[in-house]
Amino acid sequence: NAGVTQTPKFQVLKTGQSMTLQCAQDMNHNSMYWYRQDPGMGLRLIYYSASEGTTDKGEVPNGYNVSRLNKREFSLRLESAAPSQTSVYFCASSEEPVSYEQYFGPGTRLTVT
Amino acid sequence: GQSLEQPSEVTAVEGAIVQINCTYQTSGFYGLSWYQQHDGGAPTFLSYNALDGLEETGRFSSFLSRSDSYGYLLLQELQMKDSASYFCAVRAFSGGYNKLIFGAGTRLAVHP
Numbered sequence: 001n002a003g004v005t006q007t008p009k010f011q012v013l014k015t016g017q018s019m020t021l022q023c024a025q026d027m028n029h030n031s032m033y034w035y036r037q038d039p040g041m042g043l044r045l046i047y048y049s050a051s052e053g054t055t056d057k058g059e060v061p062n063g064y065n066v067s068r069l070n071k072r073e074f075s076l077r078l079e080s081a082a083p084s085q086t087s088v089y090f091c092a093s094s095e096e097p098v099s100y101e102q103y104f105g106p107g108t109r110l111t112v113t
Numbered sequence: 114g115q116s117l118e119q120p121s122e123v124t125a126v127e128g129a130i131v132q133i134n135c136t137y138q139t140s141g142f143y144g145l146s147w148y149q150q151h152d153g154g155a156p157t158f159l160s161y162n163a164l165d166g167l168e169e170t171g172r173f174s175s176f177l178s179r180s181d182s183y184g185y186l187l188l189q190e191l192q193m194k195d196s197a198s199y200f201c202a203v204r205a206f207s208g209g210y211n212k213l214i215f216g217a218g219t220r221l222a223v224h225p
Contacts (some may be wrong), residue, residue, distance in 0.1 A: 033213075040121075042200055042215035043156065056210055090155060100146065100204055102213065104155040 004105035006091050012111045013081040021076040021108050023091030031096045032074040036087040081112045115139040117216035124222045125191050133186045133219045135201035143204040145177050145184045151197045196223045
């Protein structure tokens with residue numbers, strides 16, 4: 001039981017490049033989330049998916065797109081990376097509404113130069 | 114708007130007790146969660162309070178007062194491994210969906 005996995009762990013992009021962050025969970029959770037964490041700012045929700053086939057914007061969706069490929073996988077895409085997107089990205093899943101506990105992946109550390 | 118306030122840093126010695134406070138302002142409040150995050154690691158869930166009162170889980174306890182928009186995390190018998198950042202997070206219905214809004218975190222340093 002791996003929980004929530006994310007790839008890659010580290011990534012360096014140049015401004016304007018694109019990339020997709022991958023996330024998968026093996027806990028059969030319906031809800032999945034993408035957060036970004038900047039120093040001193042806690043975690044901010046980018047997008048979430050309440051169930052397979054649905055996605056909705058969170059607090060800071062600009063510059064990102066998501067795909068809920070199936071119940072297990074939820075990917076985050078940066079179409080044209082900007083230095084302001086330098087951050088640590090966490091994927092999480094939960095069994096809402098049964099439980100409000102969110103399980104987090106190990107994170108992707110992204111630097112945009 | 115929505116906001117959470119928690120101290121940025123707390124220092125304590127091994128074996129002591131420390132309390133990390135969290136005050137919040139939000140509409141559509143459902144409950145208050147606490148997460149622990151070690152440097153370079155992922156947040157891990159500690160507790161969730163939906164009702165007023167104290168919830169105890171081993172050395173950690175969490176308290177909520179909905180009328181005061183206030184909660185705290187109490188860590189007892191501190192150990193070096195408790196050095197980490199602690200985030201309070203409000204679960205609220207806002208903007209058309211249920212969301213978890215995180216505070217900026219409290220960095221706890223435990224010294225021998």
